Amino acid sequence: MVMRRDNIWKSLDWWTVAIYLLLVIFGWISICGASYEFGDYELLDFSTRAGKQFMWIICSFGLGFVLLMLDSRFYDTFAYLIYIGLILLLIVTIFVAPDTKGSRSWLILGPVSLQPAEFAKFATALALAKLMNTYGFTIKSGRNVMMLAVLILLPMMLIILQREMGSALVYLAFFLMLYREGMPGVVLFSGVCAVIYFVMGIRFGDVMIADTMTPLGIFVVLQLILLFVGGMVWVYKKKRDLACIIAFGSLGVSLIAYLVAEYIYSFNLVWVQWVMCAFVIGYLFFRAVLERHITYLLIGVFAIGSIGFLYSSDYVFNKVLEPHQQIRIKVLLGMEEDLTGAGYNVNQSKIAIGSGGLWGKGFLNGTQTKLKYVPEQDTDFIFCTVGEEEGFVGATVVLLLFLVLLLRLLILAERQPSTFGRVYGYSVFSIFLFHLFINIGMVLGLMPVIGIPLPFFSYGGSSLWGFTILLFIFLRIDAGRKSLHP
DSSP states (O other): OOOOGGGHHHHSOHHHHHHHHHHHHHHHHHHHHHHOOTTOOOTTOTTSHHHHHHHHHHHHHHHHHHHHHSOHHHHHHTHHHHHHHHHHHHHHHHHHSOOBTTBOOOEEETTEEEOHHHHHHHHHHHHHHHHHTSTTOOTTOHHHHHHHHHHHHHHHHHHHHTTOHHHHHGGGGHHHHHHHTTOOHHHHHHHHHHHHHHHHHHHSTTOBOTTSSOBHHHHHHHHHHHHHHHHHHHHHHOOHHHHHHHHHHHHHHHHHHHHHHHHTOOOOHHHHHHHHHHHHHHHHHHHHHHHTOHHHHHHHHHHHHHHHHHHHHHHIIIIISOHHHHHHHHHHTTSOOOTTTTTHHHHHHHHHHHHTTTTOSOTTOOHHHHTTOSTTTTTTTTHHHHHHHHHHHHHHHHHHHHHHHHHHHHHHHHTOSSHHHHHHHHHHHHHHHHHHHHHHHHHTTSSOOOOOOOTTTSSOHHHHHHHHHHHHHHHHHHHTHHHHOO
């Protein structure tokens, strides 16, 4: 049974549509405030950024309508073709896009500039949903995991080649969806560990412990690895005694080694931890062979991978990352101040938000934004305009709207009768959550400045259309769910 088109409007989730409209309207008002110049009252003048954004908003409404008119089965049927088309477009972009602020990510089509990376998100989400909806699919299969990794990493690597690191990192959001679909929690845990290792290794890599020759960052990370290994032995093998020996034994040995290095003979404590790590990993491999159980082997591999990541992070930071990216991370971690350089954007953004107070300065009355103190204030740093003109109350309302949208997406995703709809829904949720978390954290100085837009708020047609397509495809899939199970 195929749902009649006149019934789409009855099944459409109007609550989500209403939230979308409110966010788009508030976003346009914020762009008006951020791009407004004193004496300029023509907000709908298409030569201004506010006027251009208004035109893109009208186009996005038409785009959303077209997406709703298509049969919901269209997205499942042509998911792979859409994905291949966007991949080819990303490849073409690398070679034909002009250099714009150090990146090659924008295609110039006459008077219009488009960023294919924004549209590759929904294409990747459709391809993942299509693959995971195939008969007999299980995320525990190594072959399936490799296929999922290729679908995610391929567009990610192509975007990195365009020198758009921020847009590439968004694709890591898909791992939240994979976790919902049964990906082992250890994978997500490993990601969290990687962040901890990187931050500790970079931030405290040159800090020495007391009078010893021991780098604090490396010492702490190696100790954490031993503690994590002990915890994994407890959780996955239920070997409480062995876990305690690994965790508390390593702590005790490290303490004794520190006392010796501090008061008797100074040496690098990392040497002791290397010996302990080698002994623990060797013992885990021995138990894996003895008991013929792969869990011990995997825990040992986790430890080796953690150590390898620790020592490779320094190379990545100094040899792979661009100088401006290194400075941004150093400013975030408090290694450098640089209020006139890399930290200038964030510092001015925090001043703008703080100056708004409780109720804000009013529409078009912001001083920090009107005097253009905040760079990229209508794109990546648009939220500072909300804070300055609408104050704490206005910023809170915007964040609550985003929270309601995210909760609504979760509800819609969970009620999908098909794996295709659920996977795509959680992909949409994950992408929105990632953008919101990173962008707001970036504006408040809690995250590094990596340059990703705030959904429906940041100036630009590619961003607005990309998020509109992402959302309205899901709304159409949700509206057609009853046709699958009438």
